[in-house]
Amino acid sequence: MKRFTNKIILVTGSARGIGGASVEQFAEEGGIVYTTDIDMDALTSATQALQARDLKVEALHQDASSEADWATTVATILDKHGRLDVLVNNAGMGQLIPVEDSTLAQWQNVMAVNLESVFLGTRIGIKTMKEKGGVIINVASIAANVAEPLFPAYNATKGGVSMFTKAAAVDCARKGYPVRINSLHPGYCETKLVADAVAGLGNKAEAFVKAVVASIPIGRLATPWEIARPLLFLASDDARYMIGNELVVDGGYIAV
Numbered sequence: 104m105k106r107f108t109n110k111i112i113l114v115t116g117s118a119r120g121i122g123g124a125s126v127e128q129f130a131e132e133g134g135i136v137y138t139t140d141i142d143m144d145a146l147t148s149a150t151q152a153l154q155a156r157d158l159k160v161e162a163l164h165q166d167a168s169s170e171a172d173w174a175t176t177v178a179t180i181l182d183k184h185g186r187l188d189v190l191v192n193n194a195g196m197g198q199l200i201p202v203e204d205s206t207l208a209q210w211q212n213v214m215a216v217n218l219e220s221v222f223l224g225t226r227i228g229i230k231t232m233k234e235k236g237g238v239i240i241n242v243a244s245i246a247a248n249v250a251e252p253l254f255p256a257y258n259a260t261k262g263g264v265s266m267f268t269k270a271a272a273v274d275c276a277r278k279g280y281p282v283r284i285n286s287l288h289p290g291y292c293e294t295k296l297v298a299d300a301v302a303g304l305g306n307k308a309e310a311f312v313k314a315v316v317a318s319i320p321i322g323r324l325a326t327p328w329e330i331a332r333p334l335l336f337l338a339s340d341d342a343r344y345m346i347g348n349e350l351v352v353d354g355g356y357i358a359v
């Protein structure tokens with residue numbers, strides 16, 4: 104049974120990784136999926152591969168931290184379909200810099216990409232969905248739940264995403280809007296974000312990866328596919344009583 108037949112879906116930062124796997128799964132389940140990113144080369148080739156399988160996927164350039172890009176992206180979708188059913192605020196970046204070594208500009212960059220993007224998306228999502236209904240999923244992280252001294256700004260953004268999600272979800276519910284908002288908290292996953300961050304550690308990279316894997320009871324990182332499956336559950340009617348919740352998908356990382 105396909106859960107998203109003819110649903111209009113937008114996933115940000117979805118040229119690859121968790122977003123890319125989500126786009127593929129939504130489309131396989133019948134969705135009409137808008138995939139957006141700033142990396143147009145990667146986005147175009149990923150989209151063409153899905154379109155070649157007759158999946159309904161459209162690529163748009165969108166910087167998720169740009170208010171103007173949000174307005175353009177949502178207007179494009181509404182012009183064509185008149186509604187948006189599912190919005191996944193997935194775009195994000197990693198940054199491994201201890202507090203005392205970070206500049207204000209580095210801090211502000213992560214805030215813009217990981218947290219302001221989620222505010223902008225959720226705000227326009229609520230305005231778009233509050234009459235016809237919809238679902239918003241904000242991709243946080245176990246970094247919203249557990250401190251990691253190597254990435255304090257990332258911790259702050261994901262903690263912010265989690266609490267912001269709860270506030271927005273409760274606001275919608277209390278106003279009687281048919282809009283469900285939740286956050287997804289993946290553990291370590293095999294994506295470019297993690298590969299780039301680890302590469303930046305130079306000769307400390309191997310020890311970092313060893314320590315991370317040793318801290319995951321399942322004993323390995325997740326694949327993007329394994330994170331996207333629970334994301335689709337959160338977007339589906341099976342999760343209709345869930346609002347303002349954190350869905351943790353981490354191989355047991357925060358359980359110990």
Ligand SMILES: NC(=O)c1ccc[n+]([C@@H]2O[C@H](COP(=O)([O-])OP(=O)(O)OC[C@H]3O[C@@H](n4cnc5c(N)ncnc54)[C@H](O)[C@@H]3O)[C@@H](O)[C@H]2O)c1
Pocket residue numbers: 115116117118119120121122139140141142165166167168193194195196197216242243244245288289290291292293294295296297
């Ligand atoms: N990989 C992990 O271990 C992990 C764990 C927890 C949470 N997350 C979160 O999952 C989300 C996806 O990360 P991923 O691991 O798949 O990373 P990824 O690097 O594979 O994909 C992220 C995508 O976002 C895009 N992007 C970056 N800045 C953007 C912007 N301003 N506007 C639009 N697109 C932008 C990149 O071009 C890239 O295609 C992020 O929010 C990340 O913080 C990842």
